[in-house]
Structures are given as C-alpha cells and as structure tokens.
Amino acid sequence: MDAADAQQARTASHSSFVDLLPPEVTCKIFSQLDVQSLCRASETCWSWNRTIINNDDALWKPHCLTARAVCPREIDRDIEHNTWRETLLRNYQKSKVKHAWLSGRYSNIRSPLNLPKRFMYPMDVDTWGEILDAELKR
Template identity: 50%
Template sequence: MQNVCKRRNSASFIQEGSSTMILGLDPLHQNFSETLPTEMSVRIFSELDLRSLCQASLTCKQWNGIIEGSDLLWRSHCLTVLAICRREMDGDRLDGYSWKVTLVRNYRKGCVKRRWLKGRYSNIHSSDKIPPNSMCPLDLETWGEILEAELER
C-alpha cells in the first residue's frame, strides 16, 4: 500500500511498508535533525561554542532533546573550564553529577577566577568598587593563586 502526503509544502513522502522515501526535499524547510541519525546531529552540535549550544537548545523541542540528552556535548565545554576549576569539577564528577550540571555549577567560578588572574580587578582600591559579578565562593587554594598573581603585578 502506498501513501503520499505533503508536509509544509516542502517534501513529498512515499511510504511503503516500514520504509519511507523523501522526494523533493526543500533544504530551506528541512530540519537536519529529522533526517539524520541522532549521532550525526550530536556531531553537528559539537561544533558549536557554549553560547551557541545553549541558544540552539531553545530552537525547538527536538534540538533541545538532542542537546540536553547528550552528555558528550557538555563534556567538551566542561573540560575547558576544568583547567580553571579542577578541584571543584573533580568533586562534582565524583559526586555523580552529569557533565552539564558540573559545567553549570563551575562555569561562573571559572570566569571569575580567570578575570582575577588576568588582573581585571587589580586597580580596585576599596571593596565597594568591586563589581557584583566578580565574586563567588572559591576554595582557599584558588584565592591563594589569585593573591599570588596580584602580588606579582
């Protein structure tokens, strides 16, 4: 038995038994994640930076499902923060947190530490002049690294 239907006026689908053939595919209206295996979609999403990945997850339910469901996508971004917050991230992983949760928990800490180490706040002369987004709970060793960097300047 053969069924023909239209979808968004962009493609015709012919279904025979359990297989489906796509005819007349319009690339402007085709969502790649609908036609590619999930592994290929994950590979495409892995090329995105962190901000773009988060924005892509808001595009549609299907993209969100792929992005949220793939720990590997978050792992690569998490490893870039690992160099900054190694102890915290190792602890989170040992506690069983997913790569995404580990990244979310430590990303801000990594940004704050990086800005302090680069000397962004070196010329601040009083505590009331410290920007509100420049402080967060960091361990004693991290604040020691920041203090050493400040003393070297």
C-alpha cells in the same frame, strides 16, 4: 499528490534537521557550538534539547574540560556526582570570573565599587585563596 503524500510533506516541513539527520551528524553539528550557543540551542527547540543536547554528555565534556583548566578542584569535585553538562553549568561562570582574576584583570581595582557586578560570582574560600596567592605573586 494524494492525501498521504500531502500529510507526509507537511510533517517533513515541520520536522527540524535533528529529526531528519542521523544522530551522529546532528551531534557533530552541535559539537561545533560554543557554550553560549549550545545553551541557546537547547532553549530554542524542545526537540533539540530532549533528543540530543541534554542527553549527550560528549557535547558538554570538552567545554567542561576547558573550564577545568581554571577550576580543576571544583570540576573534579562536581564531576563525581554530576553529568558533564551539570558540572559545566554549575562551574562555567565561576571559571570565567576566576580566569579574569587570575589573569590580572582586577589587579588594580582601588575599591569594591569599581568591580563590575555582573561579572562577579560567589566563590568558596579555597578559590579566593588561589586568587589571593596569584595577586601576592604579581
């Protein structure tokens, strides 16, 4: 093995699969991740984030459409001015909290002290109105 081959072997061993596989394949791999895993992968490797995750809206759109099932008004408003990724990141936690409220998770709360603080999220008046309507129909 000459010096050039040795250098090429060292470079290849330091490359991630994102650098070695065709972009279509890496996108397919990342598209199989849930939201939390996709966010973690973007924080794990600068190259992954820069090359694929941050720049490929197709990775974020399905997750955003899932959140839209709970927060259609919020998602529709945000997607006009933001990417799918930005829209999802702005509305993901809200969609989780809103879903919990609408599914009745907090229906029997007797006091604000009984609400789990780490699962709460600030919401606008229209969202609270939707939640109140759902509670009144129960």
